[in-house]
Amino acid sequence: MGEYPAATLDRVFSAVSDPTRRAILARLAESDARVTDVASVFPISLNSTSKHIRVLERAGLVRRKVRGREHILSLEPSPLSDAAEWIEHYRKFWSDQLASLDAFVTRRGNAETAS
């Protein structure tokens, strides 16, 4: 945690904002795969898929091992930690807000009961 610079949060969120790239990650969650294997699943060209993979690499979400002419891709979910952390901060805000609303309603209920 916290081992990725702030700019990476931008790249991670940006990377996963694309449905094709999320699908690539889903594919790699099943098993490691070559660029061609990943590309064969999608209606877009091999070339475009290769570009998506590069975006995921820059976000640190995909690792590549070159073995001869084949590039073996694997999922690297650890950069998602900072993203999850960021989100949780706001979800906490949300539950706090609900809690104070609840407290308010409860207080009002008590006041009305008391009157």
Added chain:
Amino acid sequence: MGEYPAATLDRVFSAVSDPTRRAILARLAESDARVTDVASVFPISLNSTSKHIRVLERAGLVRRKVRGREHILSLEPSPLSDAAEWIEHYRKFWSDQLASLDAFVTRRGNAETAS
């Protein structure tokens, strides 16, 4: 949870991928604010800030109440639920992977001890 269509996940991730917009959300987490209030914090123009706010609105992360000429903005973190859910899925994959690595190391350790 699950009450936002899939396209919203795109918009949410895309919206929070920009540091200015994350800063706007941080500002609104402190308190509700007008467009001008939010804009005054940033080095960019009021107009650009207004555009960022619109992006956040389309992602469902900001709500707007028009009161006369003032537009009061408030944080709406609930669309982050689906984003958090998506991320958690891959973090689970990550911990599963660690667990099986751990199991492998443990097994190998036992085997070596046994030999």
Added chain:
DNA sequence: CGGATATTCACCCATGAGGGTGAATAAAGC
């Protein structure tokens, strides 16, 4: 060596994003 396979490089194109400015609209306030 020569051909097939895997991947990227170098482009082209259209669209959207993020920044800006100046004018328009709408509501307050004097």
Added chain:
DNA sequence: GCTTTATTCACCCTCATGGGTGAATATCCG
């Protein structure tokens, strides 16, 4: 009614993105 304030609309510019194609590179295999 006129002016100020709050916000958006309508543009402009630049750069990145997502899609494509064709050629280059690198490796494997017969």
